[in-house]
Amino acid sequence: MKVMLKFLVLSLLLAIASFAYADVSIADSTGLVTTFNGTTTVGNFDGTWGNCIPFLCNVTGTVTDVDYQNVYAAGSFAGPMSVSSLTVYYAPFGGSSLVIGGTYSVYLSTTSAAVNGLSTNLASNRGADWTLFGTFAAGTDTNPSITITGTPFSYDPANGNLLMEIFGAGQANVCNGCGNGYIEADQTGTVESRALSYLTGSTPEPGTLVMFGSGLIGLAGIARRKFMR
Numbered sequence: 547m548k549v550m551l552k553f554l555v556l557s558l559l560l561a562i563a564s565f566a567y568a569d570v571s572i573a574d575s576t577g578l579v580t581t582f583n584g585t586t587t588v589g590n591f592d593g594t595w596g597n598c599i600p601f602l603c604n605v606t607g608t609v610t611d612v613d614y615q616n617v618y619a620a621g622s623f624a625g626p627m628s629v630s631s632l633t634v635y636y637a638p639f640g641g642s643s644l645v646i647g648g649t650y651s652v653y654l655s656t657t658s659a660a661v662n663g664l665s666t667n668l669a670s671n672r673g674a675d676w677t678l679f680g681t682f683a684a685g686t687d688t689n690p691s692i693t694i695t696g697t698p699f700s701y702d703p704a705n706g707n708l709l710m711e712i713f714g715a716g717q718a719n720v721c722n723g724c725g726n727g728y729i730e731a732d733q734t735g736t737v738e739s740r741a742l743s744y745l746t747g748s749t750p751e752p753g754t755l756v757m758f759g760s761g762l763i764g765l766a767g768i769a770r771r772k773f774m775r
Contacts, residue, residue: 570605570744571666575735577616580710581633588622589732596637596728597740600714601645601688605744607721612714613668614742619661620703622737629654629679629699632710634729636689641727643689645682647718652679654699657709662735668743671709679710684718688729 576597579589599605600614632652636643655676664671680696701708720726732738 571668571742572605573664573666573739573741575662575739576731576733577618577738577740578634579730579732580616580618580738582623582629583627583631584633586623586627588618589730589738590734591635591637591730591732593638595731595733596639597731598722598726598728599740599742600650600712600717601634601692601729602642603646603720603722603724603726604714604717605722607719607724609719610717611745612712612717612742613744614712614714614740615664615668615671616710616712616738616740617657617659617661617664617671618708618710619737620705620707623701623703623708626700626702626704629701629708631693631695632679633691633693634688635691637728637730639728642725643687643727645684645686645688645692646720646726647684648714648716649681649683650715651681651713652694652696653677653711653713654679654701655709655711656701656706658706659709661707661737662739664739664741666741666743668711668741671741672711673706673709676709676711688727 576595577589578597579587579591581587600612604610604612653676655673657671657673659665659671677699678697679699680694682692682694686692
């Protein structure tokens with residue numbers, strides 16, 4: 547009986563932990579249209595697509611931490627350059643243009659990851675020269691654009707694609723469709739694409755249900771039950 551109770555307590559604790567932080571990862575072709583150093587623009591905004599992540603909304607409308615990556619095709623750059631500023635543009639769809647609550651850090655690196663081929667294991671997309679570029683604050687207005695300046699980063703297209711990574715820590719509770727605006731995005735997947743990962747306080751994953759269910763079933767003397775993803 548004591549063993550059974552210990553098993554139940556452990557299962558419940560694990561389930562509670564998973565309820566608090568369920569990981570959500572996405573990789574797709576909807577990347578931010580970005581201008582480098584005020585001259586080289588990568589991405590094409592056709593007036594149809596916008597991306598509210600990572601500046602103007604989060605995935606679930608809970609307080610979260612986001613790790614966002616955008617890869618830019620090496621062929622979009624004429625040659626080696628020192629990246630000293632990045633500019634993204636507010637899309638004219640309406641909604642708030644203010645960067646939502648949180649603290650933001652921007653990293654740059656050369657990457658071997660392909661456009662529209664980023665892994666949802668974001669750390670594996672980073673190159674050896676992955677470097678902190680700069681930071682910016684919540685409340686910054688993205689209308690008509692937001693420019694991020696930082697420590698110059700040396701980029702040579704001959705060595706691979708360019709990766710921008712943005713960490714948003716403690717993002718405010720602003721869900722997509724809750725009055726947020728959007729940043730211009732290119733959804734073609736030919737010159738850029740994105741990947742992102744969230745730690746959220748959303749509904750439990752199937753893995754959570756496995757642990758929770760196993761504990762309850764243990765009381766009835768049943769060893770295990772499977773849930774399919």
